[in-house]
Amino acid sequence: MLTRPDVAVVGAGPVGLAIAWRCAARGLRVVVHDPAPGSGASHVAAGMLSPVAEAYFGEHELTGLLAESAARWPGFAAELAEAAGTDLGYRTEGTLVVGLTGDDLAEAGRLWSYQQGLGLPITPLRPSQLREREPALAPRVRGGAVAPGDHQVDPRRLVAALRTAAEQAGAVLVPGAVARLADVDARVTVVAAGCGAAALTGLPVRPVKGQVLRLRAPGGAAPELRYVIRGYADGESVYLVPRTDGEVVVGATVEERADTEVTAGAVLRLLRAAVDLVPDLAEYELAEASAGLRPGTPDNAPILGALPGRPGVLAATGHHRHGVVLTPVTADLITELVVTGVADPLLAPFTPARFTGRDGDGRAPAVEARRPRPDRSASEEERTWS
Incomplete structure (x- = not known):
């Protein structure tokens, strides 16, 4: 039956x-x-x-839900890792938000001020303080901030x-x-x-297309990056997510399209911004280029x-x-x-x-x-x- x-x-x-x-x-x-x-x-x-770096103007209720879910992640990750008997790639080093030029820094600064006004934990840093945390950052980087509660998982x-x-x-x-x-x-x-x-x-x-790259450190070594980097480079927004297995995820475009084709222009923009922020990435292997569709509302x-x-x-x-x-x-x-x-x-x-x-x-x-x-x-x- x-x-x-x-x-x-x-x-x-x-x-x-x-x-x-x-x-x-x-x-x-x-x-x-x-x-x-x-x-x-x-x-x-x-x-x-x-929950901090993704807090945007006018999205108060969504920001609250992001913060609530992020607070549940440590317990969720521990419980799931035990139940499944596997490593999730969950890391808690935090996120650095950086601006390459003066204009980039000004744009980022407006968002930090908004985030701080909501009581979110984000602290501006001078260029020297940034490079103390991430020596691989380009000397041109004008400044940034650290969001210690913004973590990552694979x-x-x-x-x-x-x-x-x-x-x-x-x-x-x-x-x-x-x-x-x-x-x-x-x-x-x-x-x-x-x-x-x-x-x-x-x-x-609706579908919102995103193109993403995966780089791999030479010789299979771990990436030099310790933190997740969310950067503004000559007006281009980019993020760099290092994994302990040698991978660095670079992304991502936001396109009002429904196809999943990888385009040369998107790869060029992402790589240029990534290398502007972290020059050593020019020596990494381009291991994968892919596109997916986010469910937008x-x-x-x-x-x-x-x-x-x-x-x-x-x-x-x-x-x-x-x-x-x-x-x-x-x-x-x-x-x-x-x-x-x-x-x-x-x-x-x-x-x-x-x-x-x-x-x-x-x-x-x-x-x-x-x-x-x-x-x-x-x-x-x-x-x-x-």
């Missing part, structure tokens, strides 16, 4: 897998639908956990770990695409499909919560460039909504109702939590729920 799942998650990126893991750990029967888990925006993401390792943890907790991955939500049979359906959420739900989620904030007029359907999408940093808080809030049927107040500014034109009370059908079922193999789960 077939058993109906409690929760179906559509989308196996970090957000979808984290929700599946949390729900399965609460004892719910969970299936995850995705034809190619981890192949979306997270595959080309840099993995910056930057998104590809994160996805692999989340998949392992979710499956070990009892979730089952179904390797197929979902064309219509009517084809999904579960008590609660969570749409965490990134850009694909638009076709499934009608929500205003009209107000740049995620869409989280019950979909008005669609009983049993929850949205967890539209994270734009913040999907990785918002993974812990999204998973916690959506899981609580699934289990209790009551929305946490943190969800209020981000509900689908702000775009649908239909009021909703934020509630969802509660799914009774069960104790985790030990020692059921994946094949047994597949036979039960497929």
Whole structure:
């Protein structure tokens, strides 16, 4: 006899897998639908956990959610690493924000003043202080700031770990695409499909193209960089994310396009800005150039919560460039909504109702939590729920 799942998650990126893991750990029967888990925006993401450096003018509520999720990351990373038995590439050295020219520094300074006005931890530094922290920075760099609480994680390792943890907790991955939500049979359906959420739900989620490069240090050595660098170089914005395995991620363009072609112009701009800030990168191997599609929304904030007029359907999408940093808080809030049927107040500014034109009370059908079922193999789960 077939058993109906409690929760179906559509989308196996970090957000979808984290929700599946949390729900399965609460004892719910969970299936995850995705034809190619981890192949979306997270595959080309840099993995910056930057509630401070990503705080922009007019996005007060989003900044609050970023800060809340970043505060959950240390515990989330430790729990996930233990559950999956793997290293996530989680690092806590902090982030340096730098300006190459006087104009670049002035532009960055306006943003620092705004961030400091919000009480966020960012401290301006003189050029000599910057180079004490990062000797590889170019002598031309005019100044910068340090955001000690802005960390990083490797998104590809994160996805692999989340998949392992979710499956070990009892979730089952179904390797197929979902064309219509009517084809999904579960008590609660969570749409965490990134850009694909638009076709499934009608929500205003659009693709925002980003091109990213991966460089590799000569001889397989660790990069000289210690900090994540977010820089302004002759008007070009760029970030540099060093990994301990010798990789440096360089990104990223922001383009209102829906293709995933890598262009020579984007590679040129990113490399020029990166080498202007850290000249030694000119000697690194260009190991990969890739492009992905971020799920953007009209107000740049995620869409989280019950979909008005669609009983049993929850949205967890539209994270734009913040999907990785918002993974812990999204998973916690959506899981609580699934289990209790009551929305946490943190969800209020981000509900689908702000775009649908239909009021909703934020509630969802509660799914009774069960104790985790030990020692059921994946094949047994597949036979039960497929």
